[in-house]
Amino acid sequence: MAHLLGAQNLRISFGTRTVLDGVTVGVDDGDRIGMVGRNGDGKSTLMRLLARQQTPDEGQVTHRSGLRVGYLNQLDVLDGDLPVGEAIVGDAADHEWASNPRVRDVMGGLVAEVDWHARVSSLSGGQRRRVALAKLLIGDHDIIMLDEPTNHLDVEGVAWLAQHLQQRWRPNQGGLLVVTHDRWFLDEVSTRTWEVHDGVVDGFDGGYAAYVLARAERDRMAAVVENKRQQLVKKELAWLRRGAPARTSKPKFRIDAANELISDVPEPRDSMQLAKMATARLGKDVIDLEDVSLSFGSDGGRPLFDDITLRLAPGERVGIVGVNGAGKSTLLRLLNGEIEPTSGRMKRGKTVKTAVLTQEVRELEELGEQRVIELIQRERNHFQVDGKEISAGQLVEQLGFSQQKQWTRIKELSGGERRRLQLLRLLIGEPNVLMLDEPTNDLDTDTLAAIEDLLDGWPGTLVVVSHDRYLLERVTDYQLALLGDGKIRFLPGGVEQYLQLRSEAEAAGGIASNTTTPASSGGSAATSSYAEADKREARKTLNRLDKQMAKLSASIEALELQMAKASEAMEFERLTELTQEVNGLKDQREELELEWLEAAEIAEG
Structure with a gap:
């Protein structure tokens, strides 16, 4: 393979802090x-x-002669006075760019809904990001460098970008370098991972999943990482192994090694136990929306929500995805009681105590002069986490605030650090219904893993709005979709089904209807009553049966190993006993499989 660029002995410092120290890498x-x-x-x-x-400050970077580099940074570098079309294609005539398949694909994937003639300065932050990304991707580049390209992209936009980058070059051509906190995106587009830490760069083969495994193995062998981080990485791996079939069907790392590493790790969440704890704290009623509609203004226009029914149960963990403007954040405000529905009934349990993590985290602005640890200690000095009592300092450190950082003034924190602090502040207020609006903004992958680990043991009802597919699959048990037609759809197929619905809607030239989409097999009633008791019980039954079948399969495998040993030793009486025992377990498993199929039919409507 031809060499594109390289760096030798790079060193750079900011003030007294050395960020990179003697780094040598190549692409x-x-x-x-x-x-x-x-x-x-x-x-x-x-x-x-x-x-x-x-x-x-020291070292050098070398590029191959004539190397064409496409670079997207996090800053807004577009000329606000230009129309969108000119900002993307310059002064090229329509027939020049429209005849290029790649350009048409980029336009359709990123800026199809952006006004071609609007000035860049009039666009939202998300639209400006899409325009800048489109401007870069229509060019011919030997290597593309993207710094947080998924910021402001919805689930659909992230999926499109991943597919575009996968197909942009032949396997042995072109180079891609990407910085992102979106772990699903990393796994989709990267075949190597660079971990930048403590002034050095460590390289790993494979995407994010492979990196998590390799880092865990490295840390365990070297015995240089504290036990807390080791357990966190192992728990993340345990979820990766048990994650969505779409991810595990094409494993990017050695499954056998991962299974051996995490063989003693418990399930990330005991859903039944959490539900019992949540019921004890919440009672049977949480928040119900029944036949609710919501409109803004008095022009009689199309309502944002049209006759929707949503019932949140104790301990439920719900993910929400949807197109921009479909009302995801508004739905949280409705559930939180900040706004009243135009019509319909809203019922709220007597013991419900809600907390909302907003996108802007403006709640900390008036507390700018306080220090991190002072803010937490003002609430409480000691906390119960996983049945153990820990100090405020230990809890703050668990979410990535070192002892030195704990004494930083809030106004000096970065956006990601403020988001972490506000989430911690909400949790110690002991709500029993927690709503998170785009919680991954400005957070790195290690911090996201720490937050997910914290949420695993949290027993309340959780509602998460996010475009981060990995997070949704990691911390929620099922997902809902807002497609912009005023309805809510249950997604038994998860985010993948949402993308399919959007694709079908685009192909049909409009919004997917209740009666034609795969998710609506029972018509509009199926989409509005997804949370009825029978379906909720069916989903709980599926979780229980999954665990029981997994235990039976493990027992059968262990007995079959004993059978092999008994056969080699010619212990025929023992072999007969083991065979009978295995057959009995297989019969039990078949019965559970039939029960699982029946429950799956009910759960999927």
Whole structure:
């Protein structure tokens, strides 16, 4: 493979802090590299150096002669006075760019809903990001560097970008370097991972899942990482192994090694136990929306929500995806009681105590002069986590605030650090219904894993609005979709089904109807009554049966190993006993499989 660019002995410091110290890396044709690491450890700095957008204090960066580099940073560099069309294609005539299949694909995937003639300055932050990304992707580049390209993209946009980058070059051509906190996206597009930490860069083969495994193995063998982080990585791996079939059907790392590493790790969540705890705290009623409609203004226009029914049960963990403007954040405000429905009935349990993590985290602005630890200690000095009592300092450290960082003034925190602090502040207020609106904004992958681990043992009802597919599949048990038609759809097929619905809606030239989409097999009643008691019980039954069948399969495998040993030793009486026992377990498993199929039919409507 041809060499594209390289860096030798890079060193760069900001003030007294050395960010990169003697880093040597290279990118070859065919490399698809994802960069991970804590916020502030130098990922974006390294990318700027490799793109020759910044000069190192020491060392050098070399590019192949004539190398064409496409670089997207996190800053807004578009000319606000230009119309959208001119900002993307310059002064090229319509027939020039429209005849290029790649350009048409980029336009359709990123800016189809953006006004071609609007000035860039009039666009929202998300639209400006899409325009900047489109401007980059229509060009011919030997290597593309993307710094947080998924910021402001919805689930559908992230899926399109992943597919575009997968198909942009032949396997042994072109180079990709990407910094992102979206772990699903990393797994889809990268074949190598660079971890930037403590001034150095460690390389790993494979995407995010492979990196998690390799890092866990490295840390265990070297015995240099504290037990807390080791257990966190192992727990993340345990979820990866038990994750969605779409991910595990094409494993990017050695499954056998992962299974051996996490063989003693418990399930990320005991759903039944959490539901019992939640019921004890909440009672049977949480929040119900019955035949609710919501309209804004008095023009009689199309309502944002049209006759929807939504029932939240104790301990339920619900993910919400949807198109921009469909009302995801408004739904949270409705559930939180901040706004009243135009019509319909809203019922709220007597013991319900809600907390909402908003996108802007403005709640901390008036507390800017306080220090992190002071804010937490003002609430309480000691907390119960997983049945153990820990101090405020230990709890703050669990979410990534070092002892030095705990004494930082809130106004000096980064956006990601403020988000972490506000989530911690909400949790120690002991709500029993927690709503998170785009919680992954500005957070690095390590912090996201820590937050997910914290949420695993949280016993209340959880509602998450996010475009982060990995997070939704990780912390919620099922997902709902808002497609912009005023309805709510239950997604038994998860985010993948949502993308399918959107694709079908686009192909049909409009919004998918209740009677034609795969999710609506029972008509509009199926989409509005997904949370009825029978379906909820069916989903709980499926979880229980999954665990029982897994235990039976493990027992059968263990007995079959004993049978093999008995056969080798010619212990025929023992072999007969084991055979009978295995047959009995297989009969039990078949009965459970039939029960599972019946429950699955009910759960999917």
